[in-house]
Amino acid sequence: MPLAAEAPDVFAFVEKSCVACHNAKVKSGDVDLKALETAKTFEENRETWEKLVEKLKTGKMPPPGSPQPPAAVTTAVTGWLQSEFARQDRMVKPDAGHVSAAARLRLKPRPASLGDLKARLKVTRSAKYPG
Numbered sequence: 001m002p003l004a005a006e007a008p009d010v011f012a013f014v015e016k017s018c019v020a021c022h023n024a025k026v027k028s029g030d031v032d033l034k035a036l037e038t039a040k041t042f043e044e045n046r047e048t049w050e051k052l053v054e055k056l057k058t059g060k061m062p063p064p065g066s067p068q069p070p071a072a073v074t075t076a077v078t079g080w081l082q083s084e085f086a087r088q089d090r091m092v093k094p095d096a097g098h099v100s101a102a103a104r105l106r107l108k109p110r111p112a113s114l115g116d117l118k119a120r121l122k123v124t125r126s127a128k129y130p131g
């Protein structure tokens, strides 16, 4: 299924700014961003991508003291990811056009709204990044 148009290089961005502290070995905050290296993860690991967007929008990551990506690139990446989430939400129908009653029953609400996620982030956030 087609992704939202004109992706900035999200993976290169993450690789450059985040992966040093978020990989299978150095799994800061229990987040492995190295694992998100294919387009299908935008749907399959959406929860993690949403966390990433939240961190970028609030300027929490990369942590203060680490090299910061250019603001324009950060904005492009968050903007693109949000449009990708919106695209996914519009796609919540099994076949284009007609949705049968049975299919509609199978449609489940998304597991977590951004509000839920924020609440969860608040609860799970561990000690502040040192320094």
Ligand code: HEC
Binding pocket: 014, 017, 018, 019, 020, 021, 022, 028, 029, 030, 031, 051, 052, 053, 055, 056, 061, 062, 063, 066, 121, 124, 125, 126, 127, 128, 129
């Ligand atoms: C210098 C190391 C470092 C870099 C670089 C870094 N992080 Fe983190 N990150 C941490 C640490 C340490 C934590 C755990 C403590 C915390 O939540 O502040 C963390 C936690 C997180 C969490 C989980 C927080 C939660 O509340 O569950 C997310 C999401 C995250 N980082 C995203 C990013 C993104 C996106 C980038 C790149 C733009 C990035 N990080 C770059 C060190 C880093």
